[in-house]
Amino acid sequence: MLKKRRMNSISTKPGDPGAMDSFRSWIGKKVISKSGDFIGKVHDIRFSKKSISGIVVMKNISSLFIGQEFISGVSNEAVVLSIDPVTMLVGKKVFDSDGKDMGKVSRLVRKGNSNSFEAVVVKRKVYSKGIKIPKSDVEVSKKSIILKKSYE
Amino acid sequence: MDSKNKIITSDDILGKEAVDPEGEILGIVTKVHIHKETKKLLGMTVDQGFMKPELFIGLHYVKNFGVDAVFLNKVPTDKFRGLDVLTSKGEVIGKVKSVRAKRHRVQEIVVAKRGVLGKDYAVAASDIDVISSSVILKPNYRLKEIEK
Numbered sequence: 001m002l003k004k005r006r007m008n009s010i011s012t013k014p015g016d017p018g019a020m021d022s023f024r025s026w027i028g029k030k031v032i033s034k035s036g037d038f039i040g041k042v043h044d045i046r047f048s049k050k051s052i053s054g055i056v057v058m059k060n061i062s063s064l065f066i067g068q069e070f071i072s073g074v075s076n077e078a079v080v081l082s083i084d085p086v087t088m089l090v091g092k093k094v095f096d097s098d099g100k101d102m103g104k105v106s107r108l109v110r111k112g113n114s115n116s117f118e119a120v121v122v123k124r125k126v127y128s129k130g131i132k133i134p135k136s137d138v139e140v141s142k143k144s145i146i147l148k149k150s151y152e
Numbered sequence: 153m154d155s156k157n158k159i160i161t162s163d164d165i166l167g168k169e170a171v172d173p174e175g176e177i178l179g180i181v182t183k184v185h186i187h188k189e190t191k192k193l194l195g196m197t198v199d200q201g202f203m204k205p206e207l208f209i210g211l212h213y214v215k216n217f218g219v220d221a222v223f224l225n226k227v228p229t230d231k232f233r234g235l236d237v238l239t240s241k242g243e244v245i246g247k248v249k250s251v252r253a254k255r256h257r258v259q260e261i262v263v264a265k266r267g268v269l270g271k272d273y274a275v276a277a278s279d280i281d282v283i284s285s286s287v288i289l290k291p292n293y294r295l296k297e298i299e300k
Contacts, residue, residue, distance in 0.1 A: 030242070032238065032242050032286070032288075033285075034282060034288075035282055035284035035286075036235075036236070036238065036282060036284050036285040036287065036288050037284070037285040037286075038285075072240070073239075073240045073241035073242055074241055074242065075239065075241035075242045075243040076243065077242060077243055077244060078241075078242025078243070078244075079242060080238070080240065080242040080288070092175075093177065095171065095175075095218065095220070095223075098218050099171075099216065099217070099218010099219050099220055099221040099222070099223055100218065100219040100220055101220035101221065140173065140174065140175045142174045142175045142176070142284075143172075143174050143175040143177070144171065144175035144176070144177060145175060146171070146223070
């Protein structure tokens with residue numbers, strides 16, 4: 001962790017700059033979802049009109065931007081989100097109501113950039129044709145997806 | 153014919169994935185338990201994988217036996233052992249050592265605090281915000297020290 005030093009300050013706003021969070025202290029922090037899942041690490045912080053818009057989270061080679069409105073807590077070790085990012089559903093297993101393994105989520109049909117989806121595209125094999133399943137047919141979408149009805 | 157379709161064999165259970173109500177795959181069903189005298193099915197053993205203990209799941213925990221999976225109707229509290237315990241700001245304070253539950257509802261968790269000389273603390277269910285992949289506590293949680 002960076003050592004906080006005393007520094008001179010020129011600002012119209014009150015507060016000790018040495019006691020404020022620094023940009024560098026955020027980089028590399030773990031990002032935890034509402035359910036406690038490890039989402040990735042803070043890779044970057046994005047600004048817009050001089051204020052923080054959100055953070056860029058990296059896991060392996062994929063990156064995800066999370067708006068600052070979804071950050072519920074920050075400590076020395078981690079950033080906790082108030083949501084379970086819907087993008088985490090990609091790659092999850094899908095079972096129908098009969099317990100039949102339908103494959104894995106290959107793609108999400110999302111509603112813009114919001115944290116919800118309209119449908120999931122499920123594939124059994126990489127090159128197989130995907131099945132589009134609407135959200136209304138999904139009963140559970142957490143650690144894996146369980147559907148309300150059976151699919152042939 | 154109809155009743156014939158409702159009968160399954162051990163082959164239809166063994167090797168299947170046990171899936172809890174949150175959709176988490178707990179492991180693979182490796183054994184079925186049958187009472188020697190009453191000849192009734194009691195439950196099944198789930199292999200949770202490398203370095204994890206086997207988990208016995210009673211029949212009353214089973215929602216239905218599916219084609220490729222066995223669906224459970226409750227999250228077994230044993231699953232919570234070993235999970236990280238975090239404050240609402242994401243600071244890890246320790247791991248779940250044990251869980252005290254009443255009628256499958258968590259009443260209290262015992263947290264083994266971080267560090268070599270870490271003590272054990274009890275956290276009431278009312279101070280827990282989420283139990284899922286880790287345990288996240290509410291902002292004004294209280295830890296009750298447990299005498300060893």
